Amino acid sequence: MTAQPHADDPTVAVAATEPEPIPAARAGKDDGEVVLEITDLSVRFPSDEGPVNAVQGLSYQARLGRTLAIVGESGSGKSVSTMAVLGLHNPKRSMITGSILLDGEEVVGADEQTMRRLRSSTAAMIFQDPLSALHPFYKVGGQIAEAYLAHNNVSREVARKRAVEMLDLVGIPNPQRRAKQYPHEFSGGMRQRAMIALGLVNNPKLLIADEPTTALDVTVQAQILDLINNLQMEFGSAVILITHDLGVVAEVADDILVMYAGRAVERGLAKDVLAHPMHPYTYALLQSLPSTHEDQDQLLTIKGSPPSLVNLPPGCSFHPRCAVRDRVPGDLCVTQLPELRPIGTRQVRCHLADPERVLEEEMRA
Amino acid sequence: MLVYLGKRMLMALSVLLTVVVATFLLFFMGPSDPAQALCPDTKCNDAKLSEIRHALKLDRPVSDQLSEYLRGMVAGRQIEYGGTSLDCKAPCLGYSFRSRVEVKEAVLSKFPSTAMLALMTMVMFLVTGVTIGVYAARRRGTRLDRLVVGVSQVVGSIPSYILLLLFALYLTVLYPIFPRATGINDGAGPWLAGLIAPAVILGLIYSTSYVRFTRASMIDTLAQDYVRTARSKGISEQRVVYKHAFRAAMSPVVTILGLDMAGLLSGTLITERIFEVDGMGRLAITSLGLDDLPMIMGTVLVGCFLVVLMNLLVDIAYSFIDPRVRLS
Numbered sequence: 001m002t003a004q005p006h007a008d009d010p011t012v013a014v015a016a017t018e019p020e021p022i023p024a025a026r027a028g029k030d031d032g033e034v035v036l037e038i039t040d041l042s043v044r045f046p047s048d049e050g051p052v053n054a055v056q057g058l059s060y061q062a063r064l065g066r067t068l069a070i071v072g073e074s075g076s077g078k079s080v081s082t083m084a085v086l087g088l089h090n091p092k093r094s095m096i097t098g099s100i101l102l103d104g105e106e107v108v109g110a111d112e113q114t115m116r117r118l119r120s121s122t123a124a125m126i127f128q129d130p131l132s133a134l135h136p137f138y139k140v141g142g143q144i145a146e147a148y149l150a151h152n153n154v155s156r157e158v159a160r161k162r163a164v165e166m167l168d169l170v171g172i173p174n175p176q177r178r179a180k181q182y183p184h185e186f187s188g189g190m191r192q193r194a195m196i197a198l199g200l201v202n203n204p205k206l207l208i209a210d211e212p213t214t215a216l217d218v219t220v221q222a223q224i225l226d227l228i229n230n231l232q233m234e235f236g237s238a239v240i241l242i243t244h245d246l247g248v249v250a251e252v253a254d255d256i257l258v259m260y261a262g263r264a265v266e267r268g269l270a271k272d273v274l275a276h277p278m279h280p281y282t283y284a285l286l287q288s289l290p291s292t293h294e295d296q297d298q299l300l301t302i303k304g305s306p307p308s309l310v311n312l313p314p315g316c317s318f319h320p321r322c323a324v325r326d327r328v329p330g331d332l333c334v335t336q337l338p339e340l341r342p343i344g345t346r347q348v349r350c351h352l353a354d355p356e357r358v359l360e361e362e363m364r365a
Numbered sequence: 366m367l368v369y370l371g372k373r374m375l376m377a378l379s380v381l382l383t384v385v386v387a388t389f390l391l392f393f394m395g396p397s398d399p400a401q402a403l404c405p406d407t408k409c410n411d412a413k414l415s416e417i418r419h420a421l422k423l424d425r426p427v428s429d430q431l432s433e434y435l436r437g438m439v440a441g442r443q444i445e446y447g448g449t450s451l452d453c454k455a456p457c458l459g460y461s462f463r464s465r466v467e468v469k470e471a472v473l474s475k476f477p478s479t480a481m482l483a484l485m486t487m488v489m490f491l492v493t494g495v496t497i498g499v500y501a502a503r504r505r506g507t508r509l510d511r512l513v514v515g516v517s518q519v520v521g522s523i524p525s526y527i528l529l530l531l532f533a534l535y536l537t538v539l540y541p542i543f544p545r546a547t548g549i550n551d552g553a554g555p556w557l558a559g560l561i562a563p564a565v566i567l568g569l570i571y572s573t574s575y576v577r578f579t580r581a582s583m584i585d586t587l588a589q590d591y592v593r594t595a596r597s598k599g600i601s602e603q604r605v606v607y608k609h610a611f612r613a614a615m616s617p618v619v620t621i622l623g624l625d626m627a628g629l630l631s632g633t634l635i636t637e638r639i640f641e642v643d644g645m646g647r648l649a650i651t652s653l654g655l656d657d658l659p660m661i662m663g664t665v666l667v668g669c670f671l672v673v674l675m676n677l678l679v680d681i682a683y684s685f686i687d688p689r690v691r692l693s
Contacts, residue, residue, distance in 0.1 A: 086597050112602065119599035132590040135609055136689055147598035182688045191383075199595070 005121060034066025035205045035238045036085060041098035043080050043089065052309045054080040056248050056262045062238040067243045069253035071285070073306050077262040078242045082208045085123055087115040121151045123206040124199040129215040130191035135185040141167070141179025144198045151202050166197035170227060188219035193227065200231060207232070208240045213248065225252055245334055246333055250274055258282045261307050261317040268346025280347045316351065319330055328352060369487065369692040377673040380574035384669045385662065385689070386431065392658055393427050399462050399656040414677055421462055434459065434662070458666065459506065459659030468663035477645035480558050483629035489568025491692060494575025495618070501576065502583030513576060529639045532566040546642045563640040571625065578621060582614040589613070616686045623679035631668030
């Protein structure tokens with residue numbers, strides 16, 4: 001019932017039809033408090049072939065009560081940027097610059113004590129594959145209780161009770177008994193529910209869900225998305241949903257950030273961006289979705305493959321795969337990296353002055 | 366659990382039976398001739414040889430000897446030996462061809478030294494190997510880690526008898542820092558003290574592979590999703606490493622430990638020889654040299670039994686470490 005909570009939200013609808021000159025994520029008057037403010041974030045990993053530029057110059061925000069979807073292919077830097085929020089990169093094997101303000105506290109360069117305090121209590125993460133993300137040797141209830149104990153000065157008994165409550169909250173039947181079972185005794189969907197219970201046990205302001213439905217059956221996927229949505233409304237937290245599934249975005253996201261090769265290429269309200277993509281990459285992603293309305297013999301694919309993050313192409317990273325590159329005068333795409341420019345309610349990183357018009361044309365062709 | 370144990374017992378019995386038959390056949394197919402070995406050098410002639418063969422029943426078909434041996438193991442048997450009849454109770458492993466000692470007695474008297482040496486060695490290599498392995502894994506890629514890996518590889522690739530010989534020569538003979546081995550009958554104190562030297566060096570040799578194994582296993586588990594989940598809970602790094610990563614990293618180490626312990630408990634031939642430890646290894650070597658079939662059978666069977674037992678213990682240990690493992 002809450003698959004699209006924002007569908008009836010008047011502010012979102014207004015913002016969608018009446019563009020404002022400021023970036024979409026900051027638009028709307030009853031937007032919640034900014035929980036996460038990422039500014040000019042870069043993450044690099046040293047490798048034998050040279051530094052891997054996993055994330056470059058990335059900025060975005062997450063607000064209470066809103067769901068931000070981060071979309072992109074594998075290796076586009078979606079997960080890397082959110083892992084940095086919890087300080088989960090090995091400091092010895094990563095170089096992180098820029099600023100990550102989590103509930104007002106700087107995370108980049110923060111000490112272990114600060115990170116420990118913020119993890120789970122302020123921001124929590126749900127991972128893609130709940131089977132590998134839960135420890136196979138410990139009981140589910142104990143794993144949830146452990147996170148609660150880490151931030152609350154309570155007895156083990158109280159923590160255990162809390163774990164059972166959480167399992168109940170995420171819709172696991174017979175939570176008393178389930179808490180005493182091991183992850184391998186759970187079904188895939190139940191495991192992901194348990195993972196969500198673990199994520200929410202300390203009532204964090206920000207919940208990061210890293211492809212939470214990828215490893216699940218299609219029927220279970222919808223249940224899990226519904227659950228995240230319901231819990232978000234109940235807890236009022238901010239949600240970042242990392243996904244490569246645009247269908248999921250359409251269902252649950254308020255805002256969208258499209259990433260390509262470590263950079264943001266398009267950012268705005270999810271409804272706008274999905275209806276009228278302005279960046280050729282976003283457009284191509286949408287084109288590659290199977291359609292239920294039209295007869296399609298073949299799915300459209302984006303030609304080529306994502307570039308190496310060690311050796312990015314010069315200029316716009318997307319130019320080798322771009323379908324509308326010939327519409328840009330000269331060799332601008334090859335020589336110059338486009339800025340992330342505000343266009344209407346959103347930001348787009350493309351040299352085309354009015355990408356929307358061109359892309360609509362392209363669509364007709 | 367009981368069904369599982371029953372199944373495993375049956376398997377163990379069939380393994381032991383196979384080993385008995387194989388050892389018996391190998392012994393008689395080979396060039397070994399117990400009679401020749403027992404025959405006095407000066408006045409050995411064909412008559413004497415056949416006399417010995419008859420006394421040891423070696424002149425009877427191999428199948429008869431084998432079936433009698435097996436019967437002895439199950440039900441015990443009477444052994445005619447130089448006119449006297451010896452009562453050998455089940456499980457009868459026979460009497461030594463040479464010394465008229467019951468094999469069971471001989472093995473049991475040698476086992477304590479070997480077992481204690483194995484135990485002390487295990488403590489040594491587990492403590493050093495696992496500690497250093499975990500340490501190196503947590504500092505993967507640093508100079509210290511490379512040093513640890515390098516040293517363990519170099520030490521691990523030197524033939525162990527060279528290290529054992531050098532250690533014995535320098536630290537028990539030239540500079541007698543460690544006391545030399547004595548029999549168990551010379552008092553528990555000196556007996557234990559005498560086992561320190563072989564345990565230390567043997568432990569160090571074994572620890573090189575445990576360092577590398579623990580390190581690799583730890584690196585693997587530290588990169589697991591569930592360790593990342595643990596870290597994202599906001600618990601201490603110590604807890605992340607030891608409660609979440611270490612326990613998972615130890616389950617493959619247990620497998621190797623079981624096999625190594627089976628090897629150590631059935632006697633370390635070279636170490637016992639070099640350090641003059643009166644254990645199973647020395648008994649095995651001596652018996653082989655004398656073509657003492659019952660004694661050889663005895664040491665082989667004990668070794669085989671230990672391998673089977675250790676495998677069973679490893680499987681049971683597994684089911685305690687990893688709840689996904691069901692004994693069936």
